Amino acid sequence: MDITINLTDGVAIYRQIVNQVKYLVASGLLLPGEELPPIRTLALQLKVTPNTIVKAYGELESSGVIQKRQGSGTFVSEGRPPQVALRERRRVIEQRIDALLAEAHQLNFTADEILRMVRERKTEMDGAAAESAELKKEANS
Amino acid sequence: MENTVVDVNDLSRSFGGKSALDGVSFRATAGQVYGLVGSNGAGKTTLLKHLLGLWRATTGSVRIFGLDPVRDPVGVLSRVGYLSEERDLPEWMRVDELMRYTQAYHPTWDESYARELLETFALDPAKKIKDLSKGMRAQAGLIAAVAHRPELLILDEPSSGLDAVVRRDILDAVVRAVADDGRTVIFSSHLLDEVERMSDHVTMIQNGRVTLSGLLDDVRRTYQRSRVHFVDHMDRPPVLETALAMEGGGRAWSVVHSGSLEQFHHSVAARGGEVVESRDATLEEIFLARAGRSRQQVEAA
Numbered sequence: 208m209d210i211t212i213n214l215t216d217g218v219a220i221y222r223q224i225v226n227q228v229k230y231l232v233a234s235g236l237l238l239p240g241e242e243l244p245p246i247r248t249l250a251l252q253l254k255v256t257p258n259t260i261v262k263a264y265g266e267l268e269s270s271g272v273i274q275k276r277q278g279s280g281t282f283v284s285e286g287r288p289p290q291v292a293l294r295e296r297r298r299v300i301e302q303r304i305d306a307l308l309a310e311a312h313q314l315n316f317t318a319d320e321i322l323r324m325v326r327e328r329k330t331e332m333d334g335a336a337a338e339s340a341e342l343k344k345e346a347n348s
Numbered sequence: 349m350e351n352t353v354v355d356v357n358d359l360s361r362s363f364g365g366k367s368a369l370d371g372v373s374f375r376a377t378a379g380q381v382y383g384l385v386g387s388n389g390a391g392k393t394t395l396l397k398h399l400l401g402l403w404r405a406t407t408g409s410v411r412i413f414g415l416d417p418v419r420d421p422v423g424v425l426s427r428v429g430y431l432s433e434e435r436d437l438p439e440w441m442r443v444d445e446l447m448r449y450t451q452a453y454h455p456t457w458d459e460s461y462a463r464e465l466l467e468t469f470a471l472d473p474a475k476k477i478k479d480l481s482k483g484m485r486a487q488a489g490l491i492a493a494v495a496h497r498p499e500l501l502i503l504d505e506p507s508s509g510l511d512a513v514v515r516r517d518i519l520d521a522v523v524r525a526v527a528d529d530g531r532t533v534i535f536s537s538h539l540l541d542e543v544e545r546m547s548d549h550v551t552m553i554q555n556g557r558v559t560l561s562g563l564l565d566d567v568r569r570t571y572q573r574s575r576v577h578f579v580d581h582m583d584r585p586p587v588l589e590t591a592l593a594m595e596g597g598g599r600a601w602s603v604v605h606s607g608s609l610e611q612f613h614h615s616v617a618a619r620g621g622e623v624v625e626s627r628d629a630t631l632e633e634i635f636l637a638r639a640g641r642s643r644q645q646v647e648a649a
Contacts (some may be wrong), residue, residue, distance in 0.1 A: 214541050217573065217627025219565045247527035254519050255545045256381045257527035309624045313577050 208244055209236070212253050220255055224263035229295045232272055232283055239285040243273060351378040352414075353500055353532045354399060359408035361394065368394045370556040371408070376532055376549075378499075381522065383547030383564070384536035385635060391556040392536040393433060396504050399534070400430060412500065426454055429498035433505045435485045437477045443488050444473035447495070454496035462495035469517065483514040494521045501525050503535035507542060515542075522546055540632040550631065552638065559638060564631070571629035571637070572609060576601045578621040586619045588612070593637035604629050604637040 210227045212220055231237040243249075246264065250257040264281060267273045274284050311321045354376035361369045369391050376382050384392050397403045398410050401417030401424060410417060417424040437446060443466070451457040466473060469487040471480075480488060486506070493501060501522070507515045519542070525531045537543050543550060550567055552560035560567060571592070578586070578599045585594035590607035605612050613623050629637070 212545070214544055214630060217630070219568065219628070220545065221565070247523065250523045250527055251520055253545075254516070254523075256548050257523055258380065258548045306625055309622075313622075313624060 208249065208252075210249075210253065212255065220253075221259045221262040221266070224249075224253075224260070225266050226295065226299065228263070228267055229272055230299075233296060237283050239283050241283045243281040243283065245280060352376070353378050353412065354534070355409075355411040355414075356395070356398070357409045359395070359398060359405050359410060361398065361403060361406045368556050369398070372553070372556070372558050373408075374551060374558065374561070376500075376534060378532050379526060379530040380532060380548045381526055381546055382532075382534040383543035383550045384534065384553065385538075385540065385543055385550060385631070386536075386553035387639060390553045392553055393504055394556075395553065396502055396534070396536060399502060400425065400428065427456075427499045429493035429496065429501045431486070431489045431493045431503045431506055433508065435482075435489045437485065437489055437492070439478040440476065442474055442476050443471055443480075446477065446488060446492055447473070450492040450496070454498070456498070457496040459495075461497070462491055465491045465495065465521075483510050486510055486514055487517060490518060490521055494525065497525075497529060497531070499531055501531065501533045501535075503533070505537060506535055507537060507539050519546060540630075540635055544631040552635065554638070560634070567634065568628045568631065571604055571606050571634045572612070572626050573629040573633050574603050574605065574612065574616075574626040575624040576603055576616050576621050577624055578619065580620055586621070588615045588619065590615070593633075593640050604633050 208228075209231070210224060212223055214220075216223065218226075228237070228243070232239075237243075243264070244252070246257050246260045249260050253260075264273065264275075268275060268281075271284055273281055275281050307321065308318065311318070316324075352375060354374065356372060356374040359369055359372040359374075360367070372391070372395060374395070384395070386392050394403065398405060399412060399417065401410075401421045404418045412424045413427060415423050438449070441449065447462055447466075451459075451462075465487075469484070469491070471484060471487055471491075475484075477485065477488065490506070493503070503518070503522070506518045510518070522533050522535065523546075525533055535543075535546070544564065547564050549562065550560070550564045551558055578601070581598050582601070585591075585596075585601060588594075588603065588605065590605040590612055591603050592606065593604045595602045603612075609626055612626075616623050
């Protein structure tokens with residue numbers, strides 16, 4: 208399971224795991240019914256105390272994202288309500304927006320200027336992505 | 349109390365008239381990992397040695413599995429695994445002799461686990477302890493400490509001076525102890541990021557006293573690190589009521605503080621500033637802030 212732990216984020220480790228699993232499920236990188244690694248395995252992989260994994264899995268279970276099956280492991284729940292994903296996704300982005308707005312204020316940019324810059328950057332990125340896709344096609348032909 | 353493994357109550361100990369531990373209380377319950385942090389000479393090793401019955405308390409009490417380790421060393425130590433900071437091992441013994449020797453004192457010795465670890469570490473069982481490198485000594489000591497699957501594992505600075513591979517071996521052993529058998533681990537460390545990853549609870553010792561103790565997540569939530577911008581340039585850090593430490597210069601400062609975020613926002617605004625960003629402090633930030641604080645107090649005295 209592709210999860211990374213960041214100690215300077217200020218976010219408790221178990222919460223980082225919860226958020227990332229929710230993201231993986233919401234984006235389809237983890238599919239309904241797919242098995243999650245056992246507690247010991249994930250603890251060894253991330254080099255964290257197993258109780259942190261227990262806490263994370265506990266929260267994911269009580270919010271219906273995953274399910275423990277008697278003696279056979281932990282699995283992504285089938286048919287989760289999509290609203291949970293939306294709320295979580297909004298929260299992540301809102302945190303970023305708050306930080307961006309604060310910085311912008313310090314550097315004397317208005318919200319409108321920021322919005323304009325966001326669109327400009329998006330256009331640039333899309334252009335760069337299209338260019339590299341072209342280059343790849345040329346390289347492969 | 350549910351499954352209390354370690355119960356230290358108001359422990360005090362002096363050496364030659366100098367106080368080493370002052371009213372230390374500490375409790376450990378089964379299946380949890382306890383990280384012990386503090387500066388050199390703060391009292392971590394002294395506390396751990398009391399748990400092993402190597403020192404007797406001047407005042408207060410120490411109970412391991414409900415037993416007094418000084419009065420009943422066999423009863424306690426047969427159920428404890430210990431890796432000392434100096435990797436105190438009999439120099440003249442071979443690795444396999446160390447295993448046999450340790451096994452004799454620990455009826456729960458798991459030979460297949462010991463062999464698995466010897467193989468994983470690629471330790472030559474015929475080598476003498478005195479001929480082992482620093483890392484291999486730690487590995488040999490680790491096997492002796494964990495192969496009998498002790499109910500309580502005590503590691504004093506287990507990662508100190510070791511390369512990343514051996515450090516990972518040690519962390520793996522800790523994870524397995526807790527995950528597989530619900531056993532208890534107490535470890536002291538200077539590597540705060542390691543403590544932050546591996547601990548359920550953290551206890552900070554300064555000058556022989558416990559200055560902080562609790563669930564790691566709770567401790568981190570108690571302290572915030574905020575970035576603050578001021579209207580005016582400041583030569584010296586402004587006085588903010590709940591701040592423990594401030595870093596920076598001019599208009600931009602980084603503050604580690606406790607108490608409510610709202611209160612902090614008010615005190616910053618009152619000094620003509622604005623909070624740009626706040627998050628829970630990392631263990632390292634808390635440690636540095638508190639260590640710095642006590643240093644200031646010493647200077648003022």
